[in-house]
Amino acid sequence: MSTATAVINLDIEGPTISRHLYGHFAEHLGRCIYGGFWVGEDSPIPNEGGIRLDVVQALRDLNIPNLRWPGGCFADEYHWRDGIGPREERPRMVNTHWGDVEENNHFGTHEFMALCELLGAEPYISGNVGSGTVQEMSEWVEYLTRDGDSPMARLRRANGRDEPWRVKFWGIGNETWGCGGNMRAEYAADLSRQYATYCRDHGDNKLYRIASGASNDDYKWTETLMRQISCFGCEATPKNFFQALSVHYYTMAGPWEAKGSSTVFDTDDYYRTIAAAQKLDRVLTGHSTVMDCYDPGRTVGLVLDEWGTWWDVEPGTNPGFLFQQNTLRDALVASTHFDIFHKHAARLSMANIAQTVNVLQAMILTDGDTLVLTPSYHVFEMNKGHQDATSLAVHLRTQDARRQVGDAELDSLSASASVKDGQVLISLTNLDAEEPAEVTLDLRGGLLGEPTARLLTADQLQDHNSADTPGEVSPRPFDALKVVDGGLTVTLPPHSFLTISGLVSGRA
Template sequence: MPTATAIINLDIEGPTISRHLYGHFAEHLGRCVYGGFWVGEDSPVPNEGGIRLDVVAALRALDIPNLRWPGGCFADEYHWRDGVGPREQRPRMVNTHWGNVEENNHFGTHEFMALCELLGAEPYISGNVGSGTVREMSEWVEYLTRDGDSPMVRLRKENGREEPWRVKYWGIGNETWGCGGNMRAEYSADLARQYATYCRDHGDNKLYRIASGASDADYKWTETLMQQISCFGCEATPKNFFQGISVHYYTLSGPWEAKGSATEFDAEDHYRTMLSAHRIDRILTGHSTVMDVYDPGRTVGLVLDEWGTWWDVEPGTDPGFLFQQNTLRDALVASTHFDVFHRHAARLHMANIAQTVNVLQAMLLTDGDALVLTPTYHVFEMNKGHQDATSLPVHLRGEGTRRTVGDAELETVSASASVKDGTVLISLSNLDAEEPAEVTLDLRGGRLGEPAARILTADKLQAHNTPEAATAVSPTAFDGVSVTAGGLRLTLPPHSFVTVQAPLD
């Protein structure tokens, strides 16, 4: 049987794992907002002010830290003034990116902020650079966050909200290299400086401005942005126009033109997917390395505000709605991403899976009044103890745990660990489709008390949840952990994700 040893130093503290690495994304795309989060006040589906309560309850159980909205590509054709005021009087528009469907603007600023309040999550608003104006974005910030008396404050109050909201995370455009305006990096960087200038801090509301960043391994884009805010090699004080830079990376099993089915795939497709998921490590390393040159003190955050799997849409569904099923394979993509995120916690400030409900690698799938928790949801839930915890370095050595995939090598065991409030949480994935893996946890610099473990697995990688079989893939208690002289030992079944939690002795 393949074996692996994970050396975990309980007394060496790594950086804090920001809870925002467990962030989310909701775009006006397909059934994410309409039908997913929003059903309207007259719906028979239980709701509060139009917001689905089953969705809120499920997400609250994940302690979701933030929600990015309204896009995505949609953000750069969204005009916020169309989404405030009496709902029936709101102008309509065509959502040209996603299905060419009519958008009635019933879910707008007030509805989004109410949703965040219900979720207990911080809002992350993506402003329109591609087809908007500096003034429009500046006024949106004023509308949301200014106190006292001003034109936008008066408008907000007319629309029923007295107090300003608090908004920290603010996106300056989205994918300006593509759907957000097809710009060159240099032009986009100049616009980011210009827009950021007029996104004011009103009162004590301090914005964390996120410039639209690179796709995948486009390190040149990141460098162009970093050059705007640093003063590498000169005397003057650098200006922090923006506090974060985004990057997007999606996991595919093959070329963009042939993404393949979410549920019908073989072991080779699975391994190619895992290789693609592992690539996030190199990509984050690349962007961080460029950022370190210009910002060695790591004051600027890297924000992976879109990540996840992207498959062909489910047969019979609108190709513009990006609705896909979610299997155990997706769960393992998520669990390995989190191991990588934890290792990059010093620079990675936020990550947002795309997208929360009914789109791409979703947490939740709805069908009328039915709600299904996906395997990916369960990874977020099992891992939530890592939020705001101190990362612990893990050194992994495998014997027979590598597989050759094309001309690359895939390490099939993945792990990460953290400590919070005296409790250690260790996450372990076995990506192998057929073989179990025996893992020895060699614990150094401390001892652990009685461990408790949980497992997420199923008889096959293609297993998924539906309204008819809602718990086909769901976590159960795992009693396979034994205590050894130097730590713990367990055997991970093929295609499984296990969390082990234990108090520090």
Template sequence: MTIEAVINVDLGGPRINRHVYGHFAEHLGRCIYGGFYVGEDSDLPNVGGIRLDVVEALRDLNIPNLRWPGGCFADEYHWRDGVGPRDGRPVMVNTHWGGVEENNHFGTHEFMALCEMLGAEPYISGNVGSGTVREMSEWVEYLTRAGDSPMARLRRENGRDEPWRVRFWGLGNEAWGCGGNMSAEHYAHQARQYGTYCRDYGDNRLYKIAAGANGTDYAWTETLMKQLGHLGCRHISSTAYHALSVHYYTVTGPTWEEKGSATVFDTGEYYTTMAAAARVEEVLAGHAAVMDCYDPTGSVGLVLDEWGTWFDVARGTNPGFLYQQNTLRDALVASVHFDVFHRHAGRLVMANIAQTVNVLQAMILTDPDSQAMVLTPTYHVFRMNRDHQDATSLRVDFRTALPSRAVGDAALTTISASASRKDGRLLVSLSNLDASAPADVAIDLRGGAVTATDATILTAGLLQDHNTPQSPSVVAPRPYDGVTVAGGTLRVHLPAHSFVTVSGAL
């Protein structure tokens, strides 16, 4: 049976904010040290200690923003320890992630240099858990204030004359857990206070993001929204923060201590993972519905600044480093998430995958022995989807029932799709989550004709396939000829467990 769908290419929807393709880099395991930062004495090509091949690979994704320094680490990080001459920076213990010593050689200036090299906007997560209002306020001043002031003078003493532009600031992280074990009511007052003292300097306008809920904790979101407005109110009375975050990980193991292997899993575990990934739609829709009650005009943003798969660490690695491999399964988790992000473009303003290098669902893995760099299957999904950034989201309406599979008490729809229009081109993304059955999709393109198409496919022989330094291209995109367009109909053959993008001129 052919699955039929309709895309009205001439009907505009909300803009897909490029920042939903954001990334996350925490002082955790080998994400910073050994990932982004190798030190100036490294034999690897680097600038100021920042590894150049990693930067070059990530630039090809058009990374819009990078969140730092955490995560849980953010709420024990004191920024003054990471500025000034490196040999004079104090050592701390990273109590959250492995109990290792942190020498603070990668600090504010190094992070800002990394963002400039990537062409990405910085998103700084401030310390609310163990820090002070003054500490965060002075960090904003240090980074963004021109002219003469104590923090501007300190920045100049440390080698930077002109201020940086830093819009995105997180008011803490996971305040319900590692960020302080606060109640929603207590944190809401903290967010208002911290947000009040994070100032705009010059033409740098802060976009302050309150630490939001864990998964489906909609009561946390409602508490934060009550601080900004009233039920049904079309005017937000406070600007202490401009957005709320939420965290949702795809975790499928029987217990938190037993999350399952990243590479050794059966078909049943695969489907359980995909059903958990698809649940992100419910999570975002639920938080958006609560926000709509207090902010019907959509002026407050929703930020999913931690998402991705979380499996058991790779055997033989430090349990506190959260290093896991990345298979075709991870790639399909990412493709499903992006389809959901595109559908919720009206409220979702940012998302950050956890994490960019060597941690959880990473874009890049670096081998500590050979120093080789490996692009993961998830990296390729970001690359294939990059032209959705800042595009107009288009609805994909299915006219036939979509295939599904029972997964526990839930039903997993095995076809996922989204589409957008930008600069006279159409981009359609399609995933077939069925582990063994192919599918055919016929899309009626209305309101515009596609004159030519380019198609790319990402798949592999096995769901468990992944890339290594010895075999770096086991899961890699390739041109695809299973696409035709005729008479206004786009026909796509989707092999089992595959992700396909189709681009065409309008």
């Protein structure tokens, strides 16, 4: 059994952990939209205007802060005018990226905005830079956000919506280095600069423009964007053409060509996965360092708007639908990622799990009228108290808590903490597949009054939830907290995630 001490200064506050780090992503891909969020108004499944209500309620229980749509790769072949007006009159298209299936455009702009209203989430719209035009995206912004008398405002009213919506977050393209146009960084930077110019603020709706950024550790792409798109110190132009840039990072145990099964894996596969997940810390540090050279005041945000595990699709399913099961291993990747997000809260302004329903590392799996909450869903729920909380630095002192995985060294313990309204939330993950870990929480500057804890684990790393066993991997109360002088001691079971909460009280 490894032992560790986690020193937490309860009275020394760090950057705020934006709630938007707990964002989500819904693409027209597989059964994420159709059969996931959208069942149609004639469905026997309870819905409001065609939007599936059990999915809505499950996500509301997470305090979902934002939802990215319509892609992904799909965004750069999506033309928004095809998704407005009477549904029976909307033109159809072929979803060439994902399964080569027909898209009927029944779920479009108005349906998405209705979904966000039901969720209580902010919309994050990705515009079409790859196959669209500057005018097309500019008019979409106007259609959604402009009041008064204008061509797009009149078109919106003709389609049944009088008042404009508030839409702050706009993505300027997606993966312009790949499916969004296979562009060079310099060309993509120029296009982003052009598109951002014509994505205008209408009235008091102020846009947060997110330029399509790098994949993984392509720091040169970030440097090109920061150098060519930003205009710090310029007098004739706004200070920034954009307010953030994106990065995408997926976790897998093997190479892209052989990512492996979501449920059939051994301990070595598990450790390779965790090592890949922990690499995200270095990736975000690298991009932040580049951005600091051009923006030392950190006025430009970094947005990780696609992250999660990516496995081979489940046998017998459409390869283009990216449907995979979700095990305890995926949940521990999520808990590890959130600790990393909290560490980078000063620069990281948003993150979006890929994807919310039935695709990749999903929160929810649906089949007909059945709904299953995945292990990853429970990590989001257990961690939701970190949203908009003030981060607290966690200093881990470990013994025998490191493991060599290939040429990388893996930390088998991960932790983060925050405080909001006097309530502290501490997250701890034991990533060791076989051994428990004893952790002493050295709480300085205060104590936790009547702390409570919840544990997420399972007998096997491969365990997952299904329609037959929906609660196989789910949180349960954990009462094995031992109060010691100056803090708490807890023994975490192997492969487990624990949260501890309590009100801060002063020392006697």
